[in-house]
Amino acid sequence: GAGVSQSPSNKVTEKGKDVELRCDPISGHTALYWYRQSLGQGLEFLIYFQGNSAPDKSGLPSDRFSAERTGGSVSTLTIQRTQQEDSAVYLCASSLGDSLYSNQPQHFGDGTRLSIL
Amino acid sequence: KNEVEQSPQNLTAQEGEFITINCSYSVGISALHWLQQHPGGGIVSLFMLSSGKKKHGRLIATINIQEKHSSLHITASHPRDSAVYICAVGSYGQNFVFGPGTRLSVLP
Numbered sequence: 001g002a003g004v005s006q007s008p009s010n011k012v013t014e015k016g017k018d019v020e021l022r023c024d025p026i027s028g029h030t031a032l033y034w035y036r037q038s039l040g041q042g043l044e045f046l047i048y049f050q051g052n053s054a055p056d057k058s059g060l061p062s063d064r065f066s067a068e069r070t071g072g073s074v075s076t077l078t079i080q081r082t083q084q085e086d087s088a089v090y091l092c093a094s095s096l097g098d099s100l101y102s103n104q105p106q107h108f109g110d111g112t113r114l115s116i117l
Numbered sequence: 118k119n120e121v122e123q124s125p126q127n128l129t130a131q132e133g134e135f136i137t138i139n140c141s142y143s144v145g146i147s148a149l150h151w152l153q154q155h156p157g158g159g160i161v162s163l164f165m166l167s168s169g170k171k172k173h174g175r176l177i178a179t180i181n182i183q184e185k186h187s188s189l190h191i192t193a194s195h196p197r198d199s200a201v202y203i204c205a206v207g208s209y210g211q212n213f214v215f216g217p218g219t220r221l222s223v224l225p
Contacts, residue, residue: 033212033213042203042215042216042217042218043203043205043215044215045212045213045214045215048212056212058212059212089158091160093160103148103165103166103167104165105150105162105164105165106150106162107162108152108159108160108161108162110158110159111158
């Protein structure tokens with residue numbers, strides 16, 4: 001498809017397990033963003049990639065969270081030793097260039113709904 | 118960190134009404150993004166702007182850099198416009214900070 005694709009769409013797991021969330025950006029989009037939206041809360045920035053490098057990791061809530069991007073395309077967000085407060089919708093977005101410098105809009109995926117039991 | 122406020126929090130309108138949603142922020146920015154989140158959760162980018170005014174169909178977005186304020190207007194509103202509208206601001210060296218959103222319901 002032409003849009004941002006995220007998988008899985010839903011993930012239910014037990015507290016303490018590790019989870020891996022995947023994002024396939026729009027082809028050719030160099031910038032990729034991860035956000036989190038907790039129930040009833042606003043969107044929260046997690047991390048931003050330009051190509052394969054992450055110039056801004058300031059939003060990652062703890063060292064249990066990590067993300068990587070390979071080949072300037074697919075990105076994975078990994079949460080280790082999940083906690084109940086990690087339950088949220090994790091959204092990925094991509095843009096043609098850095099949104100802030102190029103005024104390019106971000107295109108969002110449908111998100112992964114993560115539930116920690 | 119930038120503080121972003123939106124008003125109103127909730128808005129109910131009759132079909133056909135002119136709607137205005139406001140966004141204000143505390144620190145100078147390089148870009149402002151208006152997003153629409155549908156009831157099913159999907160997010161769509163409406164506008165990205167750093168100055169002036171942009172128009173797309175029935176939607177108009179304006180920004181006043183000096184006053185640190187942006188407005189999103191919807192003309193001839195329709196029930197399909199019912200969604201949460203989110204303002205996000207970004208500045209060089211600091212990534213996007215999101216407002217709490219405005220929940221709009223347009224009644225037929």
